[in-house]
Amino acid sequence: MEKIILFTLTMVLSAVLVQSKYYSRSVPYEPVQLKKTNLRFYVHDTVTGSNPTAVVIAHSNATSSSASPLFGRLIAIDDPLTEGPEITSKTIGNARGMYVFASKDDKELTLVLYVDLGFTSGKYKGSSLSVLSRNPILENPREMTVVGGRGIFRHASGFITVRTQSDDGEKGDAVLEYNVEVVHP
16 A cells, blocks of 8 residues: 555656746846836824824834833834825825834934835826835935835836924824935836
């Protein structure tokens, strides 16, 4: 019986190996013309109220009693993107991702931000920009890096100049102006 099982297993694996072939094809690269796109929109980061768009998903117990209780705190976000600074402005997408408080010194409050800026209406509907960058939130303005994208923004690279439009330091709610410059095919 063991010989039959071993023989059957050997035949099945042999058939799988014969059918599985690695495929590779290299072709010469033909550069494409790059376009530069500039965008301006507003991000509403809300940590208070009955419908927050940013919530704590993890924090370090080691820093809870230190000089900087924010250090190590990880926040998940689903912030609306709007055409204007008012929350009632037309929504054009959302910022989904996370940020971590990455500085031990509260005087330098720095985040490391990973976010997908997804557009849900207009010319860029279905496209998004990927941001992975240091975000020194006390600097105004500050700059963040665009590392990629999808849809129209596939292979995008560029930067975002961020200005804090309003900030409720007590609560943590903020409205941020994003001025984006990206190059893409």
